[in-house]
Amino acid sequence: MNNNNSRRKFLGNVALAGLASLWPVEKAMARARGTHTTADDTYRFITPPYLQRMTPRSVSIMWITSRNCYSWVEYGTNGQLDQHTHHETAGLIDANDHVHRIDLVNLQPNTTYQYRVCSKEITDFHPYKLQYGATITSETYTFKTFDDKAQSVSWLMLNDIHDRPASFAPLLALNNNAPQDFVFLNGDMFDFQTDEQQIIDHLLTPLTQTFASQQPFFYTRGNHETRGKFARQHAGYFACPGDRYYFSFTQGPVHFVVLDTGEDKLDDHVEYSGLVAFDNYRIEQARWLEQEINTPAFRKAKYRVVLMHIPPFNSGDAHGTLHCRELFNPLFNKGKVDLMICGHTHKYGVWPPTDEHHYPIIIGGGPKEGNRTLIRVNANGHSLDLSMLRDDGVEVGTYNIQRS
Ligand SMILES: [Fe+2]
Structure with a gap:
């Protein structure tokens, strides 16, 4: 030879x-x-x-x-x-x-x-x-591979697992093996980042034991992924579109916009020891979002869906919430966002559109048993249907968008 x-x-x-x-x-x-x-x-x-x-x-x-x-x-x-x-x-x-x-x-x-x-x-x-x-x-x-001519898309969303690897399998099982295109992890998979072994044991192992060798997951940070001595190595274990925690992509009738909402407190809060700069980072994302809402992919999509960890409303008045509201909400309204799905509050809920935010905000549950949720969304040319299941299988939230 x-x-x-x-x-x-x-x-x-x-x-x-x-x-x-x-x-x-x-x-x-x-x-x-x-x-x-x-x-x-x-x-x-x-x-x-x-x-x-x-x-x-x-x-x-x-x-x-x-x-x-x-x-x-x-x-x-x-x-x-x-x-x-x-x-x-x-x-x-x-x-x-x-x-x-x-x-x-x-x-x-x-x-x-x-x-x-x-x-x-x-x-x-x-x-x-x-x-x-x-x-x-x-x-x-x-x-x-994804279908570039797909007329529909289905995805699952998990949030706020907080270092409880045993939560993944039962939450994903609530889907009853219904077909899905991907799983989205909407932040706070951990309490804080300690080392590589934590990423392996608390995320990569449970995900590969359930689906991740055959189907992709997309992931953005919550505020807790920014904490701990290993936070600066976290990105090396994942590959987000564009190699950033904020990104967009289109699949089927949905255009997805993913933002990294950063920390919840002021940058100069004593907890962060002078080592964070999330105000600048959110401003950078707002500039990107301003361009994003003018792209053909965003404007022509049948549904425009935002996925981000901290909700800009209905999550108290911490700085992170208010800064997201100030920077992003006018752009979400201007761009006519159809749906937002968040986590962070550890209190699941469905918040319909208001005069302030012209889009519904769905918030997934928290890490503790009895409060954990799996969100499933199916979207096709006629409708988008969201269902939020609590870990006991009870449906605790729905949202429907009709298209003619
Ligand atoms: Fe959380």
Whole structure:
């Protein structure tokens, strides 16, 4: 076997994939990460793969290994794994890391793919001599790319889990396996960020045990993800559209706008030790939102849905709430937002449109048993239907929007 030839062919394929990358700019979400430390030092997968920022033609696949390695994804259609790709950054192939993110691009819409992830350990990395160890390969999973011609979309929303990993499975089970396109995590999955193990144990493990190797989740921060000594590494474990916690995307008849509402108290509050600047960050997002509401994707959408953690109304008068109200609400009204879904208050409720906010605000429940909720939304050309289920299965909120 001619290893050189197959290696060249392999690199040729991935180079083409790299050139067509949909995400040329990777700046806002710094990819700083922690190091993995555990008593069990065997070389292995720490998490199964989890799917991020799916579109009709792309998906990002992430996973974590116990040691640093070089990683790639093998994938294909019709039962094949005949394509493979890695990730390149500024001429260097990503390697010598234990958190892996590979972007699959140039995919076919509405198509089922098989994939598996592979990691080859780097046992010794000298400037001019590198030593590889064993290669580990995951089991084979499937995903289906989003349909660019979809007439409908369905999604689930969870919020305010607050370091209770046992909540994910029973809340997701309330959906009774009804088809969904993605799950949205609307902030406060944690109380505060401590280390990598917390992200693995309290989020990535329960999500991959339930759905995340086959279906994507989208995620924005709540105020609690901004707290703790590991908050500045949090972004390195996820891939949001545009590599930011605030972003937009369209799927089916819905255009989604996701905002990162930041902390709830003033930036100079003693709790933050002079190390936060959320006023500036919210102003940056308001400038972006002003452009966003004038985009064809936003204006032409059948439904315009905002997902953000802190509600701009009905959540007290803390600074974060009032600043979101002042900056964002005039733009939401001007842009004719149809629906907003939030968390934060730990008190579920449905708040119809008023003279102040011309859109309904749905607020999901809190972390404690008896107050946790799963929100499901189905939208098609004729109607958008929201249902909020409490953890005992009782429907505690609904909202319906009709379209002719
Ligand atoms: Fe919360």
